[in-house]
Amino acid sequence: MKVYLDNAATTSIAKEVITEIQPYLSTYFGNPSSTHSFGRKTKNAIEISRKKIADFINADNSEIIFTSGGTEADNMAIRRAVIDLNVKRIITSKIEHHAVGHTAENLKDSHNIEVVYLTTDKKGNPSIEQLKELLKKDVKTLVSLMHANNEIGTLLPIEEVSLLCNKYENVYFHSDTVQTMGHYSFDVKKLKIDFLVCSAHKFHGPKGIGFLYVNKNLHLNPIITGGSQERNHRGGTENLYGIIGLAKAMELAFSDLENHQKHVEELKYYMKEELYKMDSRIIFNGETDPNKSLYTVLSVGFPKDICNSMLLFSLDIFGIAASGGSACSSGSTKGSHVLAELPFLENFQTVRFSLCRYNTIEEVDYTLDKIKSIVLKGK
Ligand SMILES: Cc1ncc(COP(=O)(O)O)c(C=O)c1O
Structure with missing residues (x-):
């Protein structure tokens, strides 16, 4: 056995996801940036997928940026918050995924950012009291706390933390939701969060595809520069099969x-x-x-x-x-x-x-x- x-x-990838992707591996192969019918067909499929995904989390289409997965989405949120939003301090914890922890440490060295680690209790819960105290200091801050820990499963009260961060104009909130997207329902309008992250391979979708949700009031530049794909937010020909598969995996998860x-x-x-x-x-x-x-x-x-x-x-x-x-x-x-x-x-x-x-x-x-x-x- x-x-x-x-x-x-x-x-494992769901069989319904494989079926959905298949025509885009064979029949529909146009580059989504091409203006002829082959390109229009795949561009249309991408935009339908984006709308489907956005609807599942009550986001606007323009708030979804497709990425190569959770790592890239975490990187984009944290790096661009420092570069484009002028964040000077990152508050996080020592038990974040390396996609967050190593990115914060890297920015500390390269951009002279203060990185503050919340203490965690025996169950892996970061100290919300310490966070409350730290937020009183008036400095542009990104709070980056994962929704669920991938190793021990601790779940953050994400609504409570979001509410807290929303009290301050100078505070942005990013949550690595790689382990929870596709497993819990999200309503970004109620949650009022700045950044959320998705990776399709954690809920029976394909590997190498995910997205970053960015609140529409924020403008981020790309970390991957190139063509004008993703409305200038991420260069590179879109991962067509991945995007189709991600939308189907989400549909199956939420159904x-x-x-x-x-x-x-x-x-x-x-x-x-x-x-x-x-x-x-x-x-x-x-x-x-x-x-x-x-x-x-x-x-x-x-x-x-x-x-x-x-x-x-x-x-x-x-x-x-x-x-x-x-x-x-x-x-x-x-x-x-x-x-x-x-x-x-x-x-x-x-x-x-x-x-x-x-x-x-x-x-x-x-x-x-x-x-x-x-x-x-x-x-
Ligand atoms: C919490 C968390 N964040 C980020 C990632 C990275 O996601 P990806 O594999 O899509 O780059 C993972 C994957 O294990 C994860 O569990």
Whole structure:
């Protein structure tokens, strides 16, 4: 049996998405910038997709800028906020994805920007009280806090933070919503946020495509200069198949969001309970309260006396894919920077199981069974 429980790293592409993309791989190949009928056909398909996507989050079409994914969208928001909006200070946390953390550090060196890190509690929640205090200082600031942590699943009260940032004219709010877009509903008009980020491969769309939502009151210049695509916001021939696939993936995600959420949540809490029964010393990272935790992620800390670093390899031998840290850092020799911020985890072996709407109870049972055999052997 093959079981894929690494959906926070990437998801399988939905078959409906493949069907939707197919004609654009063969029949409709015109360059969307060409003015002849071949180009008009694909340009039209892109604009229909943009409208569909914008409608799902209650944005205007002009507020959606297609990018190569979450990393580029994060980069664009943060870099252009510094260059075009004259931001002098970035408030963030140490457990952001590297697309945010490394970008902020890079700007600190290249543009002499102050970078302030909020402290985080044991569950990975950044201190909102500290944020409130920091915002009292009158300096152009970008607050960059992820909606959900990709490694431990902590969920930010994004509405509360947005409300807070909106009190100040000099404060912009960017949230890396890569792990939540396609999994939660968004209404940007209610949220009143400046920047949101999407990556299609996190919800059964293609890799290499995403978008940055930019509030229409802000004007950003491109980080990728070239042609006048994306209304001069991003040069380069559009990723036509990606855009078509992203719109379809969003349509599938939003068509039955509540049921998807319910199904995945049931699997997560079933797995959590069964693991706890196995050994009550097993801990769960991030908030385990359903309202404060990303429902697709179950980050588990196994006491080291019953489980060693071979657990992931052993699971892999049984055909089960899970993860230690994030996929982006798995090729690196360094450990996870997120787990490093939670020092009490030193005594635990952390494994992230991340679920999707296609996972089944049988797959979870199979996984639990294999964990039991590995862990009990270590006892
Ligand atoms: C929270 C978060 N931000 C950004 C990214 C990067 O997205 P992409 O792979 O589309 O560049 C990821 C991907 O793992 C992520 O989990």
